[in-house]
Amino acid sequence: MANGTLLYAQSGGVTAVINATASAVITTARARRVKVLAARNGILGALREDLIDTSKEPLASIRALAHTPGGAFGSCRVKLKSLEADRARYERLLEVFRAHDVRWFLYNGGNDSADTALKVSRLAAEYGYPLTCIGVPKTIDNDLAVTDCCPGFGSAAKYTAVSVRECALDVAAMADTSTKVFVYEAMGRHAGWLAAAAGLAGQGPNDAPHIILFPERPFDEAMFFAEVKKTVERVGYCVVVASEGIHTADGTFVADAGAGKDAFGHTQLGGVASHLAARVKDTLGYKVHWTLPDYLQRSARHIASKTDLDQALAVGKAAVDYALKGMNATMPVIQRTADAPYRWKIVPANLEDIANHEKTMPAGFLRKDGFGITAAARRYLEPLIRGESPPPYGRDGLPKYVVLKNVAVKKKLAKFEG
Structure with missing residues (x-):
């Protein structure tokens, strides 16, 4: 021992x-x-x-x-x-x-x-x-330097790609008389790895997601509106995936909630999906739905x-x-x-x-128009979401997860006040 x-x-x-x-x-x-x-x-x-x-x-x-x-x-x-x-x-x-x-x-x-x-x-x-x-x-942000990928990211990426593919089928079914634009918000403050993973949901130019917004590229609202309108007119609907950390050319976060900084010195972000949905509705007049998976991305x-x-x-x-x-x-x-x-x-x-250090996506992973991923990104991402390992399920139809007893060790020191 x-x-x-x-x-x-x-x-x-x-x-x-x-x-x-x-x-x-x-x-x-x-x-x-x-x-x-x-x-x-x-x-x-x-x-x-x-x-x-x-x-x-x-x-x-x-x-x-x-x-x-x-x-x-x-x-x-x-x-x-x-x-x-x-x-x-x-x-x-x-x-x-x-x-x-x-x-x-x-x-x-x-x-x-x-x-x-x-x-x-x-x-x-x-x-x-x-x-x-x-x-x-x-x-789940996959932004650690040196390592090729980071444990936690592959599962969040799989959840993102699967969710976007499934939501897109729903939107397509309703687009004729209902929702024209759907906005999905992915985690990622400075690195758009999870947003990029959504790109695995589709293969062709008309497949969702039709637009991905990355923090590695400055957000231009006018260009975004033009791309949304063009997609709706071509496909009938538009699925947008936006990283929470997208920002304008001057560095201002699109979803800055104005709540200061957290313990890590990060700007408190508001909700980019709801913001974009409101702007699309007000500017283009489309019916829009949006979602903020938040903790679901990392706990699935x-x-x-x-x-x-x-x-x-x-x-x-x-x-x-x-x-x-x-x-x-x-x-x-x-x-x-x-x-x-x-x-x-x-x-x-x-x-x-x-x-x-922080690892952002290589320039070669982003499409020239800035709204999607390249073949190189797909080669990198696809292996990370492969394979299934579901938890055991009980007769109630729910996963059987464990809760530890977490027995405390007897303390030997005075209480710390720092």
Whole structure:
């Protein structure tokens, strides 16, 4: 049995397969006879010394996490500042780690989480504390640098493509006497990966989605109206997919809700689909419907991609392997080795090459008119949504998901007020 404890935490918005990564982390560590604690509600749990003893969960429940959406241990949107500006909180983390003999810290999240893991690794080195920090990739936005794709994205992409195809059939059926334009809002603040995934729903020029709006291209309302009108006159209806982060040429978000910034410094966005729908109705006079899938995009485990699930499990296992090998300030990332047939493997990457970097779509993935995806984008995206791995269903017709007991570890330190 390895000496020390492994602490696992989840960060930011959860995904349909983040619990699969957690399952892989815990089962891999158990096989190596390593004790695993989980921080309740991400980094907040570590700061508050609110830790969960995963050994209290039966193996069947840990395995069931692989088909359960959400975040089994809770997550949070909390970003630690620089080591200098937030030193008290970083030192508190080390105090908690010492108290519970934490020698391996696995932080499952996106860009900001990679940054936190990197900073914790540097502080531990500064204080001479033996700690290995591993960033574990997760985000439906697919905007992590270095990795070819990110666990969580493939399932959200599959949900998006399937939903757009199904909605388009509905709109087509009603277009003669009812809805002419349908607007679907996809997540993606600065990177339009999910919006691009909607492009997989159709193959030909008249197939939905007819217009995709990306944050990588400035939004021109007049050009958009002209394209909508042209599509309705040609096809009979128009399906629009808009990324939540589309902005005008001066950088103003189309859906800026005017609510300031969140904990990560992100502008609070309002609802681009409802805005566009109102503008189309008022300007062109068409009957319009719109939808905001929001959390549905990231929680739809019932339609998860098998590729995505396999990759979520693989990074969880590799994270433990890397940690026990002492590969500090590292993240297991996905490296594509072939498109046809699709092949991939897990390789290590330095956190400093990932933290606070953002991967937007290559210019070659966007059509010249800016309203759709290219063949190159399709080659990249299609393998990521392939395969099905539905959860088990009960006699009530609903998926059988697991809820953990999440038994807390006894606290050893004074309450933290920071």
